Amino acid sequence: MEIRLIIIGDELLSGQIADKNGQYLGKFLHKKGIELKNIKIVGDHEVDLTSAFKGFDGKITLVCGGLGPTHDDKTKKVMASFFNLEILESDACSEIVEKNYSRRGVSWDPDSNFYHHIPKSVTPLNNPSGLAPGLALIKDDFAFICLPGVPIEFNTMLEEVVFPLLEKSFKLGNKDLGRINIKTFGIPEESIFHKNKTLWQDLSMFGKVASLPHALGVDIEISRIDLNKHPNFSEKIKDLLGPLKENVWQYGDNPLEERVIDLAREKNLMIGLAESCTGGLISHRLTNVDGCSSHFLGSIVSYADEVKRDILAVKEETLNSYGAVSLEIAREMAIGAADKLKADITVSVTGIAGPAGGSEEKPVGTVAIGYCYQGESGSELLNLRGNRKNLKYLFSQKALFTLFFLLRDGRL
Amino acid sequence: MEIRLIIIGDELLSGQIADKNGQYLGKFLHKKGIELKNIKIVGDHEVDLTSAFKGFDGKITLVCGGLGPTHDDKTKKVMASFFNLEILESDACSEIVEKNYSRRGVSWDPDSNFYHHIPKSVTPLNNPSGLAPGLALIKDDFAFICLPGVPIEFNTMLEEVVFPLLEKSFKLGNKDLGRINIKTFGIPEESIFHKNKTLWQDLSMFGKVASLPHALGVDIEISRIDLNKHPNFSEKIKDLLGPLKENVWQYGDNPLEERVIDLAREKNLMIGLAESCTGGLISHRLTNVDGCSSHFLGSIVSYADEVKRDILAVKEETLNSYGAVSLEIAREMAIGAADKLKADITVSVTGIAGPAGGSEEKPVGTVAIGYCYQGESGSELLNLRGNRKNLKYLFSQKALFTLFFLLRDGRL
Numbered sequence: 001m002e003i004r005l006i007i008i009g010d011e012l013l014s015g016q017i018a019d020k021n022g023q024y025l026g027k028f029l030h031k032k033g034i035e036l037k038n039i040k041i042v043g044d045h046e047v048d049l050t051s052a053f054k055g056f057d058g059k060i061t062l063v064c065g066g067l068g069p070t071h072d073d074k075t076k077k078v079m080a081s082f083f084n085l086e087i088l089e090s091d092a093c094s095e096i097v098e099k100n101y102s103r104r105g106v107s108w109d110p111d112s113n114f115y116h117h118i119p120k121s122v123t124p125l126n127n128p129s130g131l132a133p134g135l136a137l138i139k140d141d142f143a144f145i146c147l148p149g150v151p152i153e154f155n156t157m158l159e160e161v162v163f164p165l166l167e168k169s170f171k172l173g174n175k176d177l178g179r180i181n182i183k184t185f186g187i188p189e190e191s192i193f194h195k196n197k198t199l200w201q202d203l204s205m206f207g208k209v210a211s212l213p214h215a216l217g218v219d220i221e222i223s224r225i226d227l228n229k230h231p232n233f234s235e236k237i238k239d240l241l242g243p244l245k246e247n248v249w250q251y252g253d254n255p256l257e258e259r260v261i262d263l264a265r266e267k268n269l270m271i272g273l274a275e276s277c278t279g280g281l282i283s284h285r286l287t288n289v290d291g292c293s294s295h296f297l298g299s300i301v302s303y304a305d306e307v308k309r310d311i312l313a314v315k316e317e318t319l320n321s322y323g324a325v326s327l328e329i330a331r332e333m334a335i336g337a338a339d340k341l342k343a344d345i346t347v348s349v350t351g352i353a354g355p356a357g358g359s360e361e362k363p364v365g366t367v368a369i370g371y372c373y374q375g376e377s378g379s380e381l382l383n384l385r386g387n388r389k390n391l392k393y394l395f396s397q398k399a400l401f402t403l404f405f406l407l408r409d410g411r412l
Numbered sequence: 413m414e415i416r417l418i419i420i421g422d423e424l425l426s427g428q429i430a431d432k433n434g435q436y437l438g439k440f441l442h443k444k445g446i447e448l449k450n451i452k453i454v455g456d457h458e459v460d461l462t463s464a465f466k467g468f469d470g471k472i473t474l475v476c477g478g479l480g481p482t483h484d485d486k487t488k489k490v491m492a493s494f495f496n497l498e499i500l501e502s503d504a505c506s507e508i509v510e511k512n513y514s515r516r517g518v519s520w521d522p523d524s525n526f527y528h529h530i531p532k533s534v535t536p537l538n539n540p541s542g543l544a545p546g547l548a549l550i551k552d553d554f555a556f557i558c559l560p561g562v563p564i565e566f567n568t569m570l571e572e573v574v575f576p577l578l579e580k581s582f583k584l585g586n587k588d589l590g591r592i593n594i595k596t597f598g599i600p601e602e603s604i605f606h607k608n609k610t611l612w613q614d615l616s617m618f619g620k621v622a623s624l625p626h627a628l629g630v631d632i633e634i635s636r637i638d639l640n641k642h643p644n645f646s647e648k649i650k651d652l653l654g655p656l657k658e659n660v661w662q663y664g665d666n667p668l669e670e671r672v673i674d675l676a677r678e679k680n681l682m683i684g685l686a687e688s689c690t691g692g693l694i695s696h697r698l699t700n701v702d703g704c705s706s707h708f709l710g711s712i713v714s715y716a717d718e719v720k721r722d723i724l725a726v727k728e729e730t731l732n733s734y735g736a737v738s739l740e741i742a743r744e745m746a747i748g749a750a751d752k753l754k755a756d757i758t759v760s761v762t763g764i765a766g767p768a769g770g771s772e773e774k775p776v777g778t779v780a781i782g783y784c785y786q787g788e789s790g791s792e793l794l795n796l797r798g799n800r801k802n803l804k805y806l807f808s809q810k811a812l813f814t815l816f817f818l819l820r821d822g823r824l
């Protein structure tokens with residue numbers, strides 16, 4: 001079964017905000033073996049909505065956005081005219097809305113939003129995290145379901161209300177299909193497939209192969225694997241990847257920060273950080289992992305040199321001789337963090353994320369990454385490309401790889 | 413002039429990665445007064461691409477993704493068959509590819525990727541940040557341009573190659589249209605428009621009104637303002653918003669973290685942070701702002717209680733009496749950060765982002781936010797809803813609002 005998604009909002013097309021619902025839905029369905037066939041993002045105008053509705057021929061269509069109380073929320077109106085349904089007061093809908101308001105401890109004034117006026121023969125859906133109800137039109141051969149665009153409301157409704165409803169009416173998932181994702185580091189995309197000329201073909205025996213290069217590393221995904229034909233696909237694919245063993249850091253989809261916390265858990269170690277140019281991003285990423293607190297102590301974000309000196313005990317003379325972005329300072333930062341945070345393993349980052357601050361000798365993108373582990377310390381200097389935000393991310397990614405390989409192999 | 417975007421990639425529909433190019437393009441065009449009409453995201457299959465190409469009737473269509481060297485990259489092939497063009501070797505294209513390889517210090521083996529085989533009468537476009545060239549088919553009445561999907565390559569090509577090319581061939585922008593965004597905090601969407609019954613109508617006199625609620629605050633956007641009819645729209649709209657003056661924190665589109673750095677610059681103050689549950693996110697957001705280093709010292713990310721005690725000098729007895737998530741600890745953290753970082757103003761956050769760690773008394777979503785400014789310190793406790801990542805973001809947003817209002821009004 002395929003599902004299609006229409007997302008409504010001028011603010012997504014003008015770039016004011018980034019859509020989050022598409023990725024959330026994709027991930028949610030993918031795990032269940034259901035395909036998200038396509039996503040269409042359109043503006044708030046009635047004519048945009050109508051043309052988006054017309055273009056969709058799938059059995060199951062989800063629409064998100066445009067269900068709020070203000071005049072730019074047109075979804076209900078367009079849904080009614082598209083399916084030629086009258087808009088009427090609904091008691092079932094009033095009941096949902098009243099309950100949602102009272103949960104928030106406020107009383108509902110029906111005239112302030114007309115949430116309870118909905119197209120005839122449409123089922124109102126509860127919104128456990130918000131106020132505006134969803135709207136579902138379900139027939140024998142199709143479902144057309146409108147949901148709010150606020151991510152927390154969309155997510156909760158999807159999991160608690162919409163998916164159970166769809167499961168009742170349609171044969172949704174294909175549980176006979178497998179999938180594996182191979183994440184590599186330190187080898188370019190071309191080398192993977194050019195030096196291993198039959199690899200793509202060999203992997204294609206199992207299913208659909210896709211290669212996805214990132215700035216640091218390449219992912220190879222094999223999907224739509226027939227489990228009846230390939231019951232042990234995972235072992236066989238790992239055998240094929242044997243020559244790349246050193247480069248593969250994961251068979252799976254977990255974020256790098258989660259793999260780092262996993263390894264720290266296996267070795268029962270506490271991680272600490274000293275960050276300058278990444279400004280807390282590495283720490284932010286590690287603390288996105290549930291349960292990280294048993295293996296993460298904290299980070300000294302020493303953006304100013306005075307903080308490097310006063311808190312991390314970096315030497316004034318090292319700062320003066322080599323500058324803040326140097327192998328020497330990175331190493332002293334890692335040692336200082338290990339000492340002050342009482343950490344078993346630390347990584348430090350000091351670099352130039354731009355746009356200002358670069359020089360001919362040390363251009364924007366220069367970064368020094370230090371570590372301190374098992375009584376040893378060291379650092380490396382490298383140069384990456386990108387704008388400020390890209391560079392912060394790449395620096396954080398490289399620092400997490402440093403933690404990963406130190407924890408996995410005991411060396412870099 | 414309207415532009416349409418087609419984004420290609422199974423990895424976007426399976427939720428493996430989030431699209432970044434759509435928002436980037438939207439923002440880029442919006443600033444120039446050009447409309448991004450819609451975005452369609454489709455999978456890697458030839459049939460998906462063909463049907464996406466068919467659906468697009470606009471004058472200018474950009475396609476991103478599927479130009480790489482591997483077998484799942486189908487864009488070139490589908491473009492050729494869709495426009496009925498033969499694929500031929502192109503010397504102009506070879507030249508571009510050779511230059512890109514040599515810039516990276518590697519030599520190009522044409523057999524490894526066939527980058528130089530392109531559809532006839534298509535112009536190859538330079539890719540200043542990558543290897544795969546773009547492909548442009550430009551006629552009198554339409555343009556169809558394929559670009560790589562890697563964000564840094566897409567962005568650089570858009571700015572340096574594609575936009576200048578389009579500007580030469582088409583009348584693009586409408587410089588006679590204005591727009592204003594009003595960002596509020598502390599008043600719900602319904603109250604804004606229900607208590608000010610004519611506000612929506614009054615604002616609609618200027619252009620298209622849209623209301624966009626966030627978990628903390630509501631944005632009101634007025635776009636498509638005819639500058640000939642309303643030369644002083646900005647002043648008049650500010651007058652209409654007079655009754656909401658206290659709630660408006662910005663007329664514009666800058667991120668909150670940028671407004672905070674702006675205010676610190678105006679007052680010539682240095683900011684410091686003490687973060688627990690936000691794990692460095694507030695510091696990460698502040699350091700996303702260009703030039704923040706003149707007004708941001710750093711953050712003590714004290715995830716473990718020992719770090720709160722050892723580095724921030726939070727009292728052991730306060731931890732024992734009140735627990736780490738409390739008004740008292742938040743206050744001590746803010747004072748400790750001011751002292752250790754030698755900061756003029758500090759904000760601290762300690763809370764429960766979940767999924768574990770909540771109790772009946774202090775459920776997941778509980779957060780204490782402290783501050784220390786001009787010799788005064790204080791804290792407040794609140795409860796928000798969401799999953800771990802949402803909560804970290806909301807906590808950081810609330811902490812940045814605390815900094816903002818302290819800096820703007822000298823009080824909360």
